[in-house]
Amino acid sequence: MTETANAAVATTGTSVMDAAQGTGSPGRAALLRALEELAREQGVSNVGLREVARHAGLSHAAPTHFFGSRDGMIRALAFEGLQLLDDELCVAQERDAQLPGRERLVSDAMEFVAFAQRHPAHFDAIFRTPSAAAGDDSLDRARRAALDGLRALVMEVHAAGDISGDVETVFLQLCTLSHGIASLAVDGLLKGFDKVPEGPNVSAEVVERIIRAQVAQLP
Template sequence: MHFDGDLRHALIQAAVTALDEVGADHLSLRDVARRIGVSHTAPAHHFTDKAGLLTAVAVEGFHLFAEHLGEALAATRDGQPLDQLPALARAYAEFAERHPGRFEVMFRPALIRPDDPDYQRAGDAAFAALREHIGLCQRQGWRPDVPTATLAAATWAFSHGIATLRMHGALARHHLDSSLDGVELLVTTMLGRSGQGPA
């Protein structure tokens, strides 16, 4: 990879490639600069330090993440909102599989600047979309007595746990089908769904 045009964007993409290859703990600004053929001091002009660069990666990651989940909902828009939750969990795990580097830094505040306004806006927007969908499920009879934010957080935690266990190879130890279809099965089972209306 070599720099051609937008240096900031090139640095972010080089960082994503490095994350996929070596992980966040071993990423260095010097290596990122080397990957696009610029001076080792070049990243500091845009990001100051490693945390700044990883924050930019995380912000971009959340935008892609929200888009990916939105596409999953659009593809299943003919179904009931509750019946779409397994597809959302599948999309969550699929994003982690396709973008392991981005996924790693998006949810590790110690690696980034969690008080960065762009990061907070991007993360909050992704969660707001989930909360809105959970609200739709509740209005159709699913757990209407539970605060929407609490139910959305529980749904997020469940989906994130599956995606993370799967990404690290631990899911297969207790759930033989760790494919994306298997992810959907786990969520369908937890919801107690079999194609009927809201329970």
């Protein structure tokens, strides 16, 4: 039983996504909440297995029981985060369905950055701890699937004639730009720039200015 625990959970669900929350024993959920809270302050890769257990009020071996290993625990948080990301992006796309095409692109990219700032621990686990996910292709697939929503939106806006140019390149531009903003914002590395006010997290206005400039410039 090296990592069968989460592997089983990951392949049992109906969709690829509902792996994390699926069958939630109270202990398991408490551990994930503790991990999230600690990782939000220290970064995922700096939280310890036993620290999480202590914070959740359980014995030091509880995490390995549920997740198989420390990496398994982080993977579980990543899956939970992908589910969350998918949900939030879906409701945002619904909400903005009647906006003009380019506005929908702006909104979607902003929503991605907002997700990273709302759930920094999840964001970290999903996109910035690939070492913990090495050899787990299910996470790779889930990660890619979560981005398909944005890809589809780009194609839709392109088909409607609101933008032109190569669809995949536009998609890559939006992905990398959003990821860059989110990463820098979460790490507090955007603080030193002009026009970026200090504060707990980067204001949405700055994010919006960057993304809006980007989208407005699309061919």
